[in-house]
Amino acid sequence: MVEVDKLGGVCLNRGCIPSKALIASAVQYKKFKEAESFGITAAGPVSYDWNAMTARKDKIVGNLVNGIGQLFKSHGVAHYLGYGKLIDANHVLVVDENGGETKLKAGNIILATGSRAMNIPAFPVDGHRILTTDHMLEVNNLPTSILIIGAGVIGCEWAFMLSMLDVEVQMVEMLERALPLEDAGISRLIERELKKAKIKLFAATKVEEIRPGQQGVSARLSNGKTIEVNQVLMAVGRAFNTEELGLAEAGVKTNKNGSIKTSADMRTNIKNVFAIGDVRGEIMLAYTAVHDGTIAVDNALGGKVRKDYLGVPSVIFTHPEVASVGLTEAQATEKYNIAVGKFPLRALGKAHAENEIAGEVKLIGNKKSDRLVGAHIVGAHATEIIHTAALAIRQSLTVAQLGSMIFGHPVISESIMEAAHDLHDSCVHLARKRK
Numbered sequence: 001m002v003e004v005d006k007l008g009g010v011c012l013n014r015g016c017i018p019s020k021a022l023i024a025s026a027v028q029y030k031k032f033k034e035a036e037s038f039g040i041t042a043a044g045p046v047s048y049d050w051n052a053m054t055a056r057k058d059k060i061v062g063n064l065v066n067g068i069g070q071l072f073k074s075h076g077v078a079h080y081l082g083y084g085k086l087i088d089a090n091h092v093l094v095v096d097e098n099g100g101e102t103k104l105k106a107g108n109i110i111l112a113t114g115s116r117a118m119n120i121p122a123f124p125v126d127g128h129r130i131l132t133t134d135h136m137l138e139v140n141n142l143p144t145s146i147l148i149i150g151a152g153v154i155g156c157e158w159a160f161m162l163s164m165l166d167v168e169v170q171m172v173e174m175l176e177r178a179l180p181l182e183d184a185g186i187s188r189l190i191e192r193e194l195k196k197a198k199i200k201l202f203a204a205t206k207v208e209e210i211r212p213g214q215q216g217v218s219a220r221l222s223n224g225k226t227i228e229v230n231q232v233l234m235a236v237g238r239a240f241n242t243e244e245l246g247l248a249e250a251g252v253k254t255n256k257n258g259s260i261k262t263s264a265d266m267r268t269n270i271k272n273v274f275a276i277g278d279v280r281g282e283i284m285l286a287y288t289a290v291h292d293g294t295i296a297v298d299n300a301l302g303g304k305v306r307k308d309y310l311g312v313p314s315v316i317f318t319h320p321e322v323a324s325v326g327l328t329e330a331q332a333t334e335k336y337n338i339a340v341g342k343f344p345l346r347a348l349g350k351a352h353a354e355n356e357i358a359g360e361v362k363l364i365g366n367k368k369s370d371r372l373v374g375a376h377i378v379g380a381h382a383t384e385i386i387h388t389a390a391l392a393i394r395q396s397l398t399v400a401q402l403g404s405m406i407f408g409h410p411v412i413s414e415s416i417m418e419a420a421h422d423l424h425d426s427c428v429h430l431a432r433k434r435k
């Protein structure tokens with residue numbers, strides 16, 4: 001195993017885990033501010049210490065990174081610290097930070113070099129005024145105002161987190177809606193929550209120019225507005241780490257966008273060279289990368305397996321959370337005659353007990369077969385409860401089967417059962433629909 005940086009990659013060092021640690025701090029701060037509504041009187045005004053929050057984040061990350069090192073030792077994985085480059089289809093050159101070189105020979109090679117924040121050349125990232133989340137994770141002080149370019153997954157997660165930490169947030173998204181890859185209903189609900197959080201979203205808008213301004217930077221938008229903010233956060237997608245990898249030397253083919261061409265067994269065009277995760281360019285998620293990894297290893301060891309992404313959930317750590325699995329309503333309508341069931345969280349006892357009544361569960365079924373084809377959730381614990389629906393889709397269950405399950409009570413997951421009942425017009429916990 002060759003790694004140039006700390007073990008754990010983007011997910012553990014600069015992505016999923018550190019951002020979730022900070023989001024947990026931000027949510028905790030928000031909850032403290034709402035303590036009175038839970039019957040708690042705090043002694044004084046609630047405040048937070050950003051450096052203490054980032055120190056907590058660093059400790060969590062550090063422990064997990066060390067954990068990987070220990071797992072490597074326990075499983076007998078040899079770890080080479082340095083930059084790896086293919087010499088040919090069976091050899092990798094590892095160059096360490098002092099320029100020392102080690103040549104490794106391997107029967108099979110797996111490329112798992114991932115991705116990095118994409119840069120827009122017109123708005124060069126300087127880590128000072130124009131930042132990526134890599135910089136945001138390390139800043140000593142949060143800005144008082146920020147403009148986030150891109151209202152995709154990263155943009156929305158950071159928008160809610162920074163807003164909970166009292167940063168004034170504005171967002172620009174070039175497509176029509178926030179989280180444009182999600183179901184349109186999810187975008188509508190999350191845009192309502194952005195509004196409630198006083199986060200200003202300019203959708204279907206581009207940034208024309210960014211230049212130094214009175215407050216730090218001044219951004220001119222395609223809608224004619226100019227906004228002044230302390231900093232700009234770029235969240236416009238990710239670029240593949242395929243340069244300087246020796247792909248040409250080994251004869252490995254790439255796609256037009258620079259990602260590595262692979263087939264469903266994770267092999268590149270060179271039979272013994274595999275590629276997994278973001279660098280394949282198909283789906284940029286840590287958990288599908290893990291799935292890719294198991295497929296590549298099985299095949300490298302003589303197996304004959306192919307990737308199977310049926311029922312991969314999307315989990316987005318906004319506040320409230322967003323999660324989905326399967327087809328959006330627009331995609332499902334193109335393929336099937338569909339039925340839709342919905343259940344709002346405000347109709348749920350547990351949601352009231354937790355003071356988290358925003359959001360809803362929406363299920364989409366194939367009317368003919370009754371198979372569940374899509375589930376879309378906005379609300380508290382959405383990223384946890386989605387897995388019930390993901391299991392149903394992966395195992396081709398019907399909506400009736402999902403609805404017949406006996407859920408515990410009171411739990412947020414009950415909303416899935418209720419939405420399944422609503423899809424069959426038999427939800428007793430919603431007012432009767434007029435025919």
Ligand code: NAD
Nearest residue numbers: 150151152153154155172173174175235236237284315316
């Ligand atoms: P993204 O593709 O989700 O969002 C980027 C957004 O920026 C898009 O909506 C796009 O329309 C917009 N955009 C692009 N150029 C723009 C411009 N010039 N002006 C305005 N808007 C512009 O990418 P991301 O948010 O950077 O995330 C990268 C990847 O990481 C994604 O695949 C995402 O799924 C993954 N990720 C997942 C999680 C999670 O699972 N919770 C968290 C973070 C990131």
